[in-house]
Amino acid sequence: MSLDQVSQSILYIIIILVFAKVFGELAERIGQPPVLGELVAGVILGASVLGWIRADRTAILAPESSVLVFLAELGVIILLFEVGLESDLEEFLRVGWSAMLVAVIGVAGPFALGYYSSILLGLSYTSAIFMGAALTATSVGITARTLGDLGQIRTSAAKIILGAAVIDDVIGLIILAVVGSLVAGNTVSFGEVGKVVLLAVAFLAGGIAIGIFLAPHMLGLAKKLRTRGMLTISAFLFCLTLSYLAHELGLAAIVGAFAAGLILARTEDLVHIQQRIKPIADIFVPIFFVMLGVSVNLSVLNPLNPEARSNLAFIGILVLVAVVMKVVAGLGVLKRGVSRLVVGVGMIPRGEVGLIFASIGLTRNIITPAEYAAIIAVVIITTFITPPLLKGVLSRENA
Amino acid sequence: MSLDQVSQSILYIIIILVFAKVFGELAERIGQPPVLGELVAGVILGASVLGWIRADRTAILAPESSVLVFLAELGVIILLFEVGLESDLEEFLRVGWSAMLVAVIGVAGPFALGYYSSILLGLSYTSAIFMGAALTATSVGITARTLGDLGQIRTSAAKIILGAAVIDDVIGLIILAVVGSLVAGNTVSFGEVGKVVLLAVAFLAGGIAIGIFLAPHMLGLAKKLRTRGMLTISAFLFCLTLSYLAHELGLAAIVGAFAAGLILARTEDLVHIQQRIKPIADIFVPIFFVMLGVSVNLSVLNPLNPEARSNLAFIGILVLVAVVMKVVAGLGVLKRGVSRLVVGVGMIPRGEVGLIFASIGLTRNIITPAEYAAIIAVVIITTFITPPLLKGVLSRENA
Numbered sequence: 001m002s003l004d005q006v007s008q009s010i011l012y013i014i015i016i017l018v019f020a021k022v023f024g025e026l027a028e029r030i031g032q033p034p035v036l037g038e039l040v041a042g043v044i045l046g047a048s049v050l051g052w053i054r055a056d057r058t059a060i061l062a063p064e065s066s067v068l069v070f071l072a073e074l075g076v077i078i079l080l081f082e083v084g085l086e087s088d089l090e091e092f093l094r095v096g097w098s099a100m101l102v103a104v105i106g107v108a109g110p111f112a113l114g115y116y117s118s119i120l121l122g123l124s125y126t127s128a129i130f131m132g133a134a135l136t137a138t139s140v141g142i143t144a145r146t147l148g149d150l151g152q153i154r155t156s157a158a159k160i161i162l163g164a165a166v167i168d169d170v171i172g173l174i175i176l177a178v179v180g181s182l183v184a185g186n187t188v189s190f191g192e193v194g195k196v197v198l199l200a201v202a203f204l205a206g207g208i209a210i211g212i213f214l215a216p217h218m219l220g221l222a223k224k225l226r227t228r229g230m231l232t233i234s235a236f237l238f239c240l241t242l243s244y245l246a247h248e249l250g251l252a253a254i255v256g257a258f259a260a261g262l263i264l265a266r267t268e269d270l271v272h273i274q275q276r277i278k279p280i281a282d283i284f285v286p287i288f289f290v291m292l293g294v295s296v297n298l299s300v301l302n303p304l305n306p307e308a309r310s311n312l313a314f315i316g317i318l319v320l321v322a323v324v325m326k327v328v329a330g331l332g333v334l335k336r337g338v339s340r341l342v343v344g345v346g347m348i349p350r351g352e353v354g355l356i357f358a359s360i361g362l363t364r365n366i367i368t369p370a371e372y373a374a375i376i377a378v379v380i381i382t383t384f385i386t387p388p389l390l391k392g393v394l395s396r397e398n399a
Numbered sequence: 400m401s402l403d404q405v406s407q408s409i410l411y412i413i414i415i416l417v418f419a420k421v422f423g424e425l426a427e428r429i430g431q432p433p434v435l436g437e438l439v440a441g442v443i444l445g446a447s448v449l450g451w452i453r454a455d456r457t458a459i460l461a462p463e464s465s466v467l468v469f470l471a472e473l474g475v476i477i478l479l480f481e482v483g484l485e486s487d488l489e490e491f492l493r494v495g496w497s498a499m500l501v502a503v504i505g506v507a508g509p510f511a512l513g514y515y516s517s518i519l520l521g522l523s524y525t526s527a528i529f530m531g532a533a534l535t536a537t538s539v540g541i542t543a544r545t546l547g548d549l550g551q552i553r554t555s556a557a558k559i560i561l562g563a564a565v566i567d568d569v570i571g572l573i574i575l576a577v578v579g580s581l582v583a584g585n586t587v588s589f590g591e592v593g594k595v596v597l598l599a600v601a602f603l604a605g606g607i608a609i610g611i612f613l614a615p616h617m618l619g620l621a622k623k624l625r626t627r628g629m630l631t632i633s634a635f636l637f638c639l640t641l642s643y644l645a646h647e648l649g650l651a652a653i654v655g656a657f658a659a660g661l662i663l664a665r666t667e668d669l670v671h672i673q674q675r676i677k678p679i680a681d682i683f684v685p686i687f688f689v690m691l692g693v694s695v696n697l698s699v700l701n702p703l704n705p706e707a708r709s710n711l712a713f714i715g716i717l718v719l720v721a722v723v724m725k726v727v728a729g730l731g732v733l734k735r736g737v738s739r740l741v742v743g744v745g746m747i748p749r750g751e752v753g754l755i756f757a758s759i760g761l762t763r764n765i766i767t768p769a770e771y772a773a774i775i776a777v778v779i780i781t782t783f784i785t786p787p788l789l790k791g792v793l794s795r796e797n798a
Contacts (some may be wrong), residue, residue: 001465003751006472007646014639017632024626034626066400070466073405227423227433229681233416236682240413245555247406282628283635283679285693352402 001063009064012053013071013287019045020286024159033149034389035142038286042293053294068291073253075288076141078281080254081239083144083162084261085274086153089208092262094161095156095336098343099163101332106164106347107171109325110135117317126182127371130361133179134375135322137172139351140165141384145289146387147346150394156338161346164329166255170200172353175248179357185259196250203249204259207242211263219269232276235264252352286387292351296380300373315377322378323348323385339397342390349386400462408426408463411452412470412686414617418444419685426492432548434541435786437685441692465743467690468728472652474687475540477680479653480638482543482561483660484673485552488607491562491661494555497733497742498562505728505746506570507565509534512720515566520713525581526770529760532578533774534721536571538750538782539564540653544688549793555737560669563728565654571752572649578756595649602648603658606641610662618668631675634663651751691750695779699772710769712775722747723785738796741789749778 019041027037061069115132123131126180143161147153176371177193202317217240222234239260246256264273301315302308330344358375361367367375403786418440426436444452451465491498514531521529542560548554576592588681614637621633638659647654700714701707729743759765766774 001468003472003646003652006469007652009469009644010473010476010639010643010646010652014509014636014643017636019623021626021632022627025624028625050418061400061462063462063469064463066404066462067469069400070408070462070568071534072403073402074409077409200476205575223423224719225420226427227420229678230420231683232678232681233420237413240409244409245410253402253406253409279675279678280674280682281627282631285631 001067001183004184005063006141007068008367011159012064012068015045016068016287016290017283020116020290024286031391033146033151033387033391034066035109035289036143038289038385039293039296039384039387041126043296043298044293045290046294046296046299047358048296053291055176068287072282072288072291073282075255075284077239077243077257077289078277079285080143081261082146082255082274082281082285084219084258084263085105085265085270085277085282087159087162087262087265089212089266091156091159095160095163095338096246098160098332098334098335098338101240101334102160102329102347103164103171104328104330105328105332106138107136107168107175109324109328111175112177114318114382117321119315121317123371127361130178130367131180131318131371131375134324134354134357134361135281135318135350135378136168136175137350137353138165138326138347139349139353139379140291141288141351142349142383142386143346143390145269146390148300149387150391151286152394156335157346159332160335160343161383162258164332164343164347166204166258169252169353170204171257172199173197174355176250176356180360200249201253203245207245208259208263209239209243211259215263218268230270234282235269235273237276237372238264276301292383297376298375298380303382307370308373311373313379314370315374317383318374319377319381322350322382331373339393340394342397345386345389345393347384348389350382354379400466404462408466411463411467413442413453414469415440415686415689416682419689423685428449430790432545432786434544434548434688435783437688438692438695438783439784441689442695442697443692444689445693447555447695447697452690455746457609467686470683471687471690473559474680474683474685474690476638476642476652476656477676478540478544478684478687480656480660481676481680481684482547482552483657483662484664484669484676486558486561486609486661486664488661488665490555490558494559494562494734494737497559497731497737499566500568500731500733501559501728501742501746502563502566502731503759504731505537505576505725506535506567508727509665509721510536510574512724513717516716516720520716522770526760526766528581528764528768530717530774531757532574533753533756533760534717534724534777535566535567536749536750536752537564537725537746538748538778539753540687540691540750541748541782542745543686545789548698548786550789551793552723555734556741557743557746559732559734559737561657563742563746565603568651568654568752569596569603571632572599574650575752575755594616598648599650602644602650603654606644606655607658607662610637610641610658611665614662614666618666621794630668630671634676635679637663651761694776697779699776706769707772710772710776713769714773714780715779717773718780721749721781738792740792741796743770744785744788744792747781747788749781753778 020038023037023041024034028034111132115128116137118128118131125164129220147158161168240256242256242260247253273317326347330340333340333343358372422436422440423433429789487583510531514527517527517530521573548558621629638656639654641659642652676692725746726743727741732739732742757771761771
């Protein structure tokens with residue numbers, strides 16, 4: 001990477017942050033969460049409108065674009081780390097059964113209904129399994145940010161959503177392993193699947209238990225060191241390390257970042273850590289949401305495009321399944337006084353995991369380009385409707 | 400860039416920061432500036448020892464390495480921004496003539512002596528000009544960081560060094576333009592050179608004047624906005640924008656970052672900006688110095704390698720010229736009570752600009768690989784000797 005390319009990357013970052021702030025502010029002024037403005041900013045910068053910035057994750061990118069994709073991922077990792085720092089592990093354990101039930105219903109519902117709708121629409125058995133699987137996993141970044149924007153991140157509903165999203169991610173591992181075996185024509189080895197899941201659960205439970213024991217010692221050591229910035233670097237390294245391990249175990253990196261936040265939230269240095277992480281989050285988190293918008297290709301929804309038009313009915317059905325079945329999942333909330341509707345709406349966004357299924361399916365010729373486009377459309381629509389929907393149901397609840 | 404590559408980049412960052420802190424702390428414990436430890440950490444991680452991390456700026460890199468190179472540049476930009484924030488423009492103007500004289504002597508001396516030594520050693524006229532030019536420009540990052548490590552960044556000596564380094568960079572533009580024309584076989588167009596220099600000076604003087612006028616309005620506007628992190632983002636964007644413009648005008652990006660810091664240092668929000676930039680600097684600045692170490696290829700200095708051995712005398716002479724003539728430049732200090740030795744030693748490090756001359760010379764067959772290696776060796780040696788030398792002369796002065 002030459003210095004000219006570095007300079008070009010800097011220009012991209014300037015443009016992204018200026019657009020993020022202008023559109024975030026506009027969203028705020030019309031009564032919407034700023035994150036919606038950032039998403040729109042990304043769509044405008046991306047291929048659908050201006051085409052200034054590219055973000056295709058699978059293609060070989062120019063180094064400048066790789067840098068942007070990386071900074072975006074760093075942004076969502078820091079977002080979930082911050083959310084973890086603001087959370088209390090005990091409160092999570094208290095809503096554990098609600099989160100578990102919401103997660104299970106929220107996976108089983110969209111899977112079953114996605115599968116049957118696809119079969120009814122004439123898809124093959126394997127394609128239908130893929131479509132169902134692609135609709136299962138919640139992408140928690142949007143909801144976490146929206147709840148943060150609205151000052152609702154410390155509520156019980158937020159705890160249930162975040163807890164359910166973590167459990168979702170573990171269930172996603174199972175589905176990925178099972179569907180992966182089916183696609184490869186192998187029988188499903190329950191031993192293998194069990195091993196993957198056991199590792200993930202051991203990482204989460206064990207990692208948090210060990211982390212709670214070790215973190216005060218780590219921070220104590222850091223304070224004995226004489227060079228500057230030790231607390232910031234220790235906290236940041238702790239977050240990156242758990243994110244890395246989570247990814248290597250097949251979980252989402254943000255699950256690790258969230259766990260890191262939960263652990264450090266129990267240390268006496270919490271306030272200082274939050275102060276130091278906040279400016280880093282201020283800069284990198286918007287990059288994630290703008291780049292999420294950049295990755296949107298609106299042509300799959302263009303009714304003037306005949307190919308897209310013939311697909312719109314299918315997309316409509318999938319979106320309906322995706323939205324309704326997650327809202328239904330909100331009924332899994334056992335705790336009194338928590339709005340089932342808020343929790344259900346908070347579970348609506350789909351993202352990464354759906355896209356992973358979509359691209360595996362496409363590259364192995366299990367699903368058609370039209371079916372691939374439909375999954376992309378579900379991700380786009382669920383991402384964009386959640387911030388206003390969540391804002392709407394929250395103000396109705398609080399009214 | 401796939402999520403696996405993102406995860407790999409995160410692993411690299413974890414390793415870099417852990418090594419930076421461990422070796423920085425070791426350096427501190429043996430009475431050396433932490434930056435020296437970070438440089439050594441980089442050498443150990445790089446091709447010379449472990450080979451875990453690559454940083455070649457000219458080659459086509461894996462996306463993970465591009466990310467590291469970018470984060471390193473972002474680190475040095477933030478470092479100089481921070482230094483600017485801690486500085487006072489009036490004090491700079493007060494030491495302006497000293498800085499000017501130090502810069503001019505510090506460019507003319509190494510150029511003349513580098514040129515004549517090369518001629519005496521049998522190099523051609525053009526090669527000798529290149530060798531001389533490669534020895535001129537000061538790389539201020541090392542010195543700024545070392546002075547910061549030692550708590551000396553607010554001294555008059557520091558002001559003169561920083562001011563001289565900025566002037567150095569403008570003179571570097573002239574040399575690059577002149578040498579570039581000579582190499583291309585053109586006569587030197589003084590009009591062209593004048594235009595380049597005028598633009599750079601106009602950017603620095605005009606940019607700072609306009610910036611001082613506009614910055615309070617910008618920050619005032621930012622405070623009226625309702626979305627979070629506005630002050631952090633405004634300051635960060637201001638720094639990136641001036642860095643980008645400086646680079647596009649042919650100056651170093653860090654000159655722009657430094658100017659941005661100088662401007663914001665005059666606003667009423669200075670303390671808040673410093674608080675917010677510090678954690679970002681804590682994380683990204685060490686990445687720059689570790690990556691500087693990573694880019695070192697010690698084989699050019701290996702006496703067991705016959706090719707390197709035959710070059711050692713030449714390298715020795717060049718290093719001597721490079722060090723002595725910058726120390727001599729310290730005599731340019733007019734202001735009383737400022738140590739000429741500290742200023743001279745602070746001007747020793749060579750970096751980016753020397754490497755640019757070296758690679759232009761090599762790719763156009765003006766200098767041989769051995770001469771190229773000699774320039775690299777000068778950059779390495781001057782980089783590594785400066786932190787301990789500066790610490791040494793400072794403790795002697797203050798004794």
